[in-house]
Amino acid sequence: MHIPFAPSRRATLIASLLAVLATPAAVLAQARYPSKPIQVIVPLQAGSAADVGTRVVLGKVGENMGASFAIENQPGASGLVGADRVARAAPDGYVLGGITDSVLNYAVNLAAKTSFDPLNGFEPITRMANIGWVLVANNNSAKSMTELVAQAQAQPRKLDYASGGNGSPHHVAMELFSSANKLQLTHVPYKGATQATVDVAGGQVPLMFSAISVALPLIKDGKLRPLAQPAERRSSLLPDVPTFTEAGMPAFNFSTWLGLYAPKGTPKAIVDKLNAEVARALTDPGVRDRLLGLGLDPVSSTPAQLDELTRSGHARIGKAIRDAGIKAE
Structure with a gap:
C-alpha cells in the first residue's frame, strides 16, 4: 500500500536536499577532514x-x-627552510608544522631577512610542550661551572662551544650567558642539534647548551657531564644537577617551547578541531609520561594564546639578542 508523503514532510526533505547541494565544496571537505594523510x-x-x-x-x-x-624532518638555516615550506603550503589542513620558538623567535631575529612572515605567515593551532635545557660538557672538559668560568677567563676565545646552527637557541643561550659573565667563547655551529650533541659527547667540542630531551640519553650513559640548569628549579629528570644560582652563578633562566602551526588562511574549523584533539592527547597519561620522560613538559593552549606567546617572545628575544650584540655568523 502506498502512503504519500505529507506536504510538510516533502517540503522539509526538498529543502534539506537543496541545502546540501548548495553547500560549498570547501565546507563539505572541512566536515570530512581529514580524508587523507x-x-x-x-x-x-x-x-x-x-x-x-x-x-x-x-x-x-x-x-x-x-x-x-x-x-x-627538513632542517636547514636553523629551521627557516622547513618553516618556509609550511608557510607556502596550501591552507587546507594537510600540511602542518611542528615548530619551536627557536625558529620563530631566535633564528628570524638573527636572519638578515626571511622569505616568510614569522608573526603573520601562519595560523597558530596550539602549544604542545615546553622544553627544558641544560649546559653540558664532555668528560675531558670542565667538571663544574667554577672550572668552566676559570678556563674561559684564563684563555679568551680558546674555549669552543657547539650549537645547532647560527641563530639556534643553543647559540643564543651561550651568547647571553657569555655576555652576562663577560666571557669570550668561540662558536662552532652545526647543521642541527643532534650531531652537535653527539660531537660534544665524543670530545670534538668541549661544551654546549642542549635541550634536556636530546642530552639525557648521553648523560645517562656517562658521555656528557651536566654542569647546570638554566631554570628556577631543578628538573625532575636531573635532580642532582644544580641550577645556575645553586652553582654559584648569576641567575640565568632559559627555556623554549614547541607549537603546532598551519599555513595562513587554514579554515578555523580545521584549526579548532586540531586544537581540541591535541588538548585531548595531552591529557593521556601515557603521552604525558613519555613527554616528561624526555624532558618535555606537556602544555596546550588556545590558538590565540599561542599567537600571543609567539609575538611576545619574538619581541623579547629580539631585544635580548640586540642588547647582547649577538650577530649571525
Whole structure:
C-alpha cells in the first residue's frame, strides 16, 4: 500500500536536499577532514626536541582521530627552510608544522631577512610542550661551572662551544650567558642539534647548551657531564644537577617551547578541531609520561594564546639578542 508523503514532510526533505547541494565544496571537505594523510614538517633534525615531541603528541592524535600523520624532518638555516615550506603550503589542513620558538623567535631575529612572515605567515593551532635545557660538557672538559668560568677567563676565545646552527637557541643561550659573565667563547655551529650533541659527547667540542630531551640519553650513559640548569628549579629528570644560582652563578633562566602551526588562511574549523584533539592527547597519561620522560613538559593552549606567546617572545628575544650584540655568523 502506498502512503504519500505529507506536504510538510516533502517540503522539509526538498529543502534539506537543496541545502546540501548548495553547500560549498570547501565546507563539505572541512566536515570530512581529514580524508587523507596529513604531512607534518619539523624544520629541525631527527632526534631534536621538536622532532620527538611532535611524534609523541601527533601519534596519539592520529590514533584518536583515526588519521595518519606523516612526520618529515627538513632542517636547514636553523629551521627557516622547513618553516618556509609550511608557510607556502596550501591552507587546507594537510600540511602542518611542528615548530619551536627557536625558529620563530631566535633564528628570524638573527636572519638578515626571511622569505616568510614569522608573526603573520601562519595560523597558530596550539602549544604542545615546553622544553627544558641544560649546559653540558664532555668528560675531558670542565667538571663544574667554577672550572668552566676559570678556563674561559684564563684563555679568551680558546674555549669552543657547539650549537645547532647560527641563530639556534643553543647559540643564543651561550651568547647571553657569555655576555652576562663577560666571557669570550668561540662558536662552532652545526647543521642541527643532534650531531652537535653527539660531537660534544665524543670530545670534538668541549661544551654546549642542549635541550634536556636530546642530552639525557648521553648523560645517562656517562658521555656528557651536566654542569647546570638554566631554570628556577631543578628538573625532575636531573635532580642532582644544580641550577645556575645553586652553582654559584648569576641567575640565568632559559627555556623554549614547541607549537603546532598551519599555513595562513587554514579554515578555523580545521584549526579548532586540531586544537581540541591535541588538548585531548595531552591529557593521556601515557603521552604525558613519555613527554616528561624526555624532558618535555606537556602544555596546550588556545590558538590565540599561542599567537600571543609567539609575538611576545619574538619581541623579547629580539631585544635580548640586540642588547647582547649577538650577530649571525
